[in-house]
Amino acid sequence: MPLIHWNDTLSVGIKTIDAQHRVLVDTLNELHDAMLAGKAKTLTGPILQKLFHYTRDHFSAEEAMMATANYDCLAEHKVRHRDLAQQVEGYVTRFERGEATLNLHLMHFLRDWLTQHIQKEDRAYTPAMQARGLR
Numbered sequence: 001m002p003l004i005h006w007n008d009t010l011s012v013g014i015k016t017i018d019a020q021h022r023v024l025v026d027t028l029n030e031l032h033d034a035m036l037a038g039k040a041k042t043l044t045g046p047i048l049q050k051l052f053h054y055t056r057d058h059f060s061a062e063e064a065m066m067a068t069a070n071y072d073c074l075a076e077h078k079v080r081h082r083d084l085a086q087q088v089e090g091y092v093t094r095f096e097r098g099e100a101t102l103n104l105h106l107m108h109f110l111r112d113w114l115t116q117h118i119q120k121e122d123r124a125y126t127p128a129m130q131a132r133g134l135r
């Protein structure tokens with residue numbers, strides 16, 4: 001059973017970005033499956049790394065598109081991205097040091113930040129991007 005089911009409430013109406021968000025959702029589901037299957041740290045570590053790196057790449061790509069669209073909340077949005085990336089990075093570091101384990105609490109934290117960020121902050125830039133012809 002996936003942690004997150006993709007649905008229309010997660011679409012921001014911009015194809016490029018939806019495709020990136022789907023990769024994030026798939027990666028989180030992959031991590032969740034690995035945790036439920038009790039996969040070893042050697043297998044879950046790389047998925048966590050992938051999640052962190054893809055999140056950072058996605059944030060950069062999204063920020064570039066918001067800049068192109070002259071989106072007026074770009075500065076605030078960047079701050080949110082920094083905070084989220086730091087939280088994930090902090091977790092990855094603790095996991096690698098053996099100070100943290102994968103558990104449902106962490107899965108729910110990751111699911112909530114991703115879905116809430118998409119639904120509140122990301123969806124807010126859609127009109128500005130569409131007005132600029134970004135798809």
Ligand SMILES: [Fe+2]
Pocket residue numbers: 062077081117121122
């Ligand atoms: Fe964002």
Ligand SMILES: [Fe+2]
Pocket residue numbers: 021058062118122
């Ligand atoms: Fe996003």
